[in-house]
Amino acid sequence: MTYDSSPITAIATAPGRGGIGVVRISGKDLHAVVQALFGEQVFKPRHATYIPFTQADGSVIDQGIAIYFKAPHSYTGEDVLELQGHGGPVVMQMLLNRCLEAGRDLGLRLAEPGEFTQRAFMNDKLDLAQAEAVSDLIEASTEAAAKSASQSLSGVFSNVIHNLVEKVVHLRMLVEATLDFPEEEIDFLEKSDARGQLATIQAALKQVFEQAAQGALLREGLNVVLAGQPNVGKSSLLNALAGDDIAIVTPIAGTTRDKVTETIHIEGIPLNIIDTAGIRHHADEHFEAGGEIDLVEAIGIERTWAEVDKADVILHLLDASRGPTRADETIIERFPDSVPVIRIWNKIDLSGHHASVDVMDDATHVYVSAQDHIGIDLLRKELLRIAGWQQTGESLYLARERHLIALKHAHEHLENAAEYAAQNDQSLDLFAEELRLTQDRLNSITGEFTSDDLLGVIFSRFCIGK
Known part of the structure; x- marks a missing residue:
């Protein structure tokens, strides 16, 4: 990722109409840009100035407020000028075009997605975990997710990672000091309680991972696929879980031809419930005479299997009033081994x-009536259990997949370090190397050790203007 330090501008508010819209400009020194826009007007830093926004010929675009933030006391750590006007899309675009026109000879350009936050990161206003939390806070789909994102943005997650790194660095210092002075012939592992310190770090890392994994659930949610034969009640179950008539329900086989997706929330966890076409074959015993699968339904069934392969959880619906059939067994045989399956006995x-949950060797079986909303709460609880959700009362960090991967790798390096520690002083150099790798993995979360390519990917997913 190359870093272009030329001044940037963008509309910072969401597209569409609103009472207020904001055009933001950021750069190392905006004096010339301000002069090009407003002549000799002087803005007192961090004070609002009511002023006309004009075209180059003096005609007024809008009347609004200008606020100037002098570096380093700004969001980006650079000089920042915010122009707040009426939030119509035409007015905002005219004001943005005027800024670009006035600053063209000064290098002012349109900002890339996430570039304002990227500059905040580059100028040490935010670390990488906090920068990602900005995007997560904007995109939060539940109150719980928003609270967790706010925690990460305030630095709670970063501080926990920094504390872990400090413990690792302290232990590294002791190990490497011993490597530098072997003539001391001290029993390093015993006298410095290296194994005890390592165990403490491992326990702390385990707790951080558990909280981060819970936070990842709040951010990512689960993809839950409803699968089964036609007319077993998949659409009725979707409607029952969603609490609304999302899917069309009829007694006609093959009513659902394509997937229907609805996001619901259970205790703050977003669940993307995907209703799919009923799965049947020409040889199914329940086919009516002459009942052929048409091309549209066949495509729908193909898409059903595609969704099943991507699922986090599969809800396999069966008709409790008739019991299992050979067709149900055929469907079960095609489910991926790695994906949890809940058997839903509907009707x-x-x-x-009776509504109940039976945990059996082959799968968990839940008995419900989607039409009468019986047993739906039991199913919701089972979904949370499968997801691994636990109400711990502790602060959660809205972690991303890359955070979890880094924490897993850090755990693996600590496990290796523990093995070398068990070999006493004979493997101290390898012990020290595993601690160094642990530190690198943890530092990658906050961006102290992160590749430029990864930074480019992270910030490119932000919205323009942020």
């Missing part, structure tokens, strides 16, 4: 079963 209002 217990017709079968005489």
